[in-house]
Amino acid sequence: MSPSALARAPQKTHASGERTVVVYRVPTHDRRDAQKLISAGYDLIERRQGDDLFVMGGPSTASGLRRLGFSPTAVETMHKPLAHQPRAARTGGGVDDTYDGGYHTVDAHYAHLDQVAAQHPDMAKVVTYGKSWLKQNGRGGRDLKAICITKMKQGDCQLNPQAPKPRFFLMSQIHARELTTGEVSWRWIDTLTNDYGKDPDITALMDSTEMWVVPITNPDGVDIVAQGGDNPILQRKNADDSKGGSCDVNGQVGVDLNRNAGTHWGGEGTSTEPCSEIYLGPAADSEPENTALEGLFRQLYPAVRTGTGDSDPAPVTAKGLMISLHSDASMVLLPWEADHTIHTGNDAALRALAGRLGSLTGYQSGQAGEILYDASGGTDDWTYDKLGLASLTIEIGDSDGRNCSGFTPAFSCQDSYFWPKMKPALLYAAKQAAAPYRTTAKNH
Numbered sequence: 472m473s474p475s476a477l478a479r480a481p482q483k484t485h486a487s488g489e490r491t492v493v494v495y496r497v498p499t500h501d502r503r504d505a506q507k508l509i510s511a512g513y514d515l516i517e518r519r520q521g522d523d524l525f526v527m528g529g530p531s532t533a534s535g536l537r538r539l540g541f542s543p544t545a546v547e548t549m550h551k552p553l554a555h556q557p558r559a560a561r562t563g564g565g566v567d568d569t570y571d572g573g574y575h576t577v578d579a580h581y582a583h584l585d586q587v588a589a590q591h592p593d594m595a596k597v598v599t600y601g602k603s604w605l606k607q608n609g610r611g612g613r614d615l616k617a618i619c620i621t622k623m624k625q626g627d628c629q630l631n632p633q634a635p636k637p638r639f640f641l642m643s644q645i646h647a648r649e650l651t652t653g654e655v656s657w658r659w660i661d662t663l664t665n666d667y668g669k670d671p672d673i674t675a676l677m678d679s680t681e682m683w684v685v686p687i688t689n690p691d692g693v694d695i696v697a698q699g700g701d702n703p704i705l706q707r708k709n710a711d712d713s714k715g716g717s718c719d720v721n722g723q724v725g726v727d728l729n730r731n732a733g734t735h736w737g738g739e740g741t742s743t744e745p746c747s748e749i750y751l752g753p754a755a756d757s758e759p760e761n762t763a764l765e766g767l768f769r770q771l772y773p774a775v776r777t778g779t780g781d782s783d784p785a786p787v788t789a790k791g792l793m794i795s796l797h798s799d800a801s802m803v804l805l806p807w808e809a810d811h812t813i814h815t816g817n818d819a820a821l822r823a824l825a826g827r828l829g830s831l832t833g834y835q836s837g838q839a840g841e842i843l844y845d846a847s848g849g850t851d852d853w854t855y856d857k858l859g860l861a862s863l864t865i866e867i868g869d870s871d872g873r874n875c876s877g878f879t880p881a882f883s884c885q886d887s888y889f890w891p892k893m894k895p896a897l898l899y900a901a902k903q904a905a906a907p908y909r910t911t912a913k914n915h
């Protein structure tokens with residue numbers, strides 16, 4: 472490098488409170504490479520292109536990857552603030568309280584739920600189902616909130632697994648930094664309540680089915696994200712700092728709620744390092760966000776699997792469907808997400824459902840380990856394992872090259888690109904809640 476080039480080289484300044492974030496493309500040659508990266512502590516983000524995986528880290532991450540035998544190339548560099556004390560950043564705003572160009576804060580989401588229920592008492596009911604980790608520990612934090620949406624009749628929206636109508640459950644932002652997912656839930660709630668009596672498809676769905684939505688599954692995490700304002704903090708996990716509160720630039724505090732559920736806990740795709748992005752927590756279901764959510768699931772769905780073995784099926788007559796939204800791999804994933812070498816007892820139907828949602832979105836579909844990487848202790852594995860509930864993950868992504876990729880795409884992508892793509896998929900999924908296991912590769 473010539474002296475003048477050296478002078479122009481970007482300085483590695485670490486202004487206090489800021490972190491240089493680099494996304495690396497990492498070609499792999501062996502399917503065990505994903506686990507190798509995870510075991511070495513790298514933040515393997517939810518993205519894959521062919522045999523290329525993607526790691527998020529800092530400027531020094533490349534040399535570490537090379538020492539492991541990989542050949543990373545930097546594809547994106549960002550300057551992101553570090554989280555301050557993990558605390559609830561209450562802004563006190565209403566439905567218009569936003570950050571980063573329009574993304575809704577937790578306050579806005581919760582105000583939105585209350586507003587929808589107040590405007591449509593015949594169609595919506597808000598349920599508080601628990602407390603976040605910070606609230607549980609008396610450090611601020613949040614209630615955990617769900618909304619039930621249907622054209623109300625006697626017995627609807629009750630916390631009773633024997634409900635008159637089948638139930639479609641949608642959840643988002645269990646990984647706080649996956650901002651698109653909460654915005655999709657917001658639009659789903661508005662579409663259902665605004666278009667009843669106008670759109671025949673929505674009207675029929677609202678008359679026949681209960682739609683449950685948890686827009687912000689991890690509110691403490693989303694509060695940290697929103698602290699960054701127009702430069703969101705990329706917090707993925709919750710705010711539980713009991714196993715280590717100082718992770719500096721090399722990681723984040725918190726437990727990965729999508730690795731903490733009590734199903735195949737501690738398996739592939741998890742880390743026991745508290746600062747790792749995939750830290751599984753000190754015990755299965757250690758986190759209040761998960762125990763509360765699982766309690767809600769148990770109040771909404773009967774346990775119908777015929778046994779507890781990995782291949783024991785739910786009966787073909789079972790009702791109900793659950794989708795957890797993530798970003799941004801452009802994939803539809805089905806259980807078992809923990810281990811792609813084992814299949815559920817409802818594999819054909821779940822695969823057909825995922826395939827249909829894949830064709831509606833243009834996304835790939837399969838078990839996580841077949842197309843992304845194995846990941847244990849996730850929500851959809853738990854709901855299928857413990858309840859026999861038909862469960863899927865949709866990794867919302869920019870599969871069409873619309874400049875809408877990443878965790879924090881331009882807010883305009885939400886209305887122009889993601890919602891038009893996701894609406895038909897959610898409508899299809901909600902309709903299948905009546906008999907998800909009757910889905911075959913042909914009958915759609």
Ligand SMILES: [Zn+2]
Nearest residue numbers: 646649797798
């Ligand atoms: Zn995620």
